[in-house]
Amino acid sequence: MLVVSYSPLLVGAAALIALMAAFTGLSLTNGLSRLPAARRKPMIVRAAIVLGGGVWSTHFVAMLALDLPVEVFYDPVLTLASALIAILMAGAALLLLHFGSRSDRRIALAGAIMGLGVVAMHYSGMYGLRGCAPVFGATGYLVSTTLAVLISFGALKIAYGERTLRGIAIGAVIYALAILAMHFSAMAWTGFVAIEDLSVSAPLVSNHMLAMLVVFAAFLICGAFLLTTATLGELAAATGQAAGEASPPSAPAASSTPADPAPAARRPTRLPYERDGRTFFTPLSDVIAIRADGRYTRLLRADDAVFCPLPINRLAEDLSGGGFLRTHRSYLVNLSYVRGFERKKDQGACLFDPKLKVPPVPVSRANLPLTMKAIGI
Incomplete structure (x- = not known):
């Protein structure tokens, strides 16, 4: 068996690719089910x-980090096929998560598919190695597959439990760990035997240069997708904000014929929130305040803060005149819970009973006069 070592720089690059791809991919799925x-x-x-491309890029850079005493290259057809396997398996898992009811069983099945996709990509890619032959061990198959499936399930369980930035970030870290754990545990039980292959020709670029190109391409693609998603999200939020804060149009001139009164919109008595892939409802009377969380919101209650799939602008419109007041572009407050007010120059903060353990809600300068009037100051 050949003696091998690793380049720490390229191993670190592989880890960064795994993390970046996992975060980008999971972020792109946020809100898709709606x-x-x-x-x-x-x-x-x-x-x-x-x-899938992140799984392949991580594996490829990690393999280029492998320092063998013989010159090795990679079969382009098998290498491309391994990338397609990873992409198709990831797509199958995402289809399962975003079409149909998202139960714990579905999340477990999706985690198994994603984990097996990492395994299938790894071993199919290994068969594309030229210049030496990999020798796999049964223990490596078992350990790497188990780690990939279990850790991938844990990643999806967290990322799809509460669809927040924090949940997605933690899920991304865990999924990146699944990719790396699978690869390096499999490599720990893999040996290499030198073979003479006269058909192999020297590559146009060195393996280290190729690794840097893959790293650059992976970060470029992930960055472009992230920026595109963020730009679209900000545009949608800005559009909604403008619509929510625009001045009402001037009243039409009085007519001799009285117009029929418009039917009053029905004000909600409860709000939805999501937990562990399921939707529940909480009475409005239990909601102390509402805080914007990206394109969605958090309902602040006495004992917790739960994720609500509705945007702050819609809630401000639906709850207008129903005891809730928008004190800030990112906050709504239930006036019945306000126990005090703190003035901070041209801004302020609404205070609550300390037993509720809800932090003060900020009041912006634009909303300060209306808020003070609403709470009786």
């Missing part, structure tokens, strides 16, 4: 390309 199927599928394709 989109029509026609719009959902292209986004799943993008996320699958990022996740």
Whole structure:
């Protein structure tokens, strides 16, 4: 068996690719289940390309980090096929998560598919190695497959438990760990035997240069997808904000014929929140304040803060005049819970009973006069 070592720089680059791809791919899936199927599928394709491509890029750079005493190259057909396997398996898992009811069983099955996709990509890619032959051990198959499946399930369980930035970030870290754990545990039980292959020709670029190109391409693709998603999200939020804060149009001139009164919109008595892939409802009377969380919101209650899939602008409109007041572009407050007010120059903060353990809600300068009037100051 050949003696091998690793380049720490390229191992670190592989880890960064895994983390970046996992975060980007999981971020692209945020909110997909609320989109029509026609719009959902292209986004799943993008996320699958990022996740599967990230798995392949991580494996490829980690293999280029492998320092063997013989010159090795990679078969382009098998290398490309291994990338397609990773993308297709990631896509299958995402389709399972975003079409149909998202139960614990579905999340477990999706985690198994994603984990097996990492395994299938790894071993199919290994068969593309030229210049030496890999010798696999049964223990390596068992350990690497178990780690990939279990850790991938844990990643999806957290990332899809509460669809927040924090949940997605933690899920991304765990999924990156699944990719790396699978690869290096499999490599720990893999030996290499030198073979003479006269058909192998020297590559146009060195393995280290190729690794840097793969790293650059991976970060470029992930960065472009992330920036595109962020830009679209900010544009949608800005559009909603403008619509929510725009001045009402001037009243039309009085007419001799009285107009029929518009039917009053029905004000909600409860709000939805999500936990562990399921939707529940909480009475409005239990909601102390509402805080914007990206394109969604957090409902602040006495004992917790739960994720709500509705945007702050819609809630401000639906709850207007119902005891809730928008004190800040990112906050709504239930006036019945306000126990004090703190003035901070041209801004302020609404205070609550300390037993509720809810932090003060800020009051912006634009909303200060209305807030003070509403609470009786």
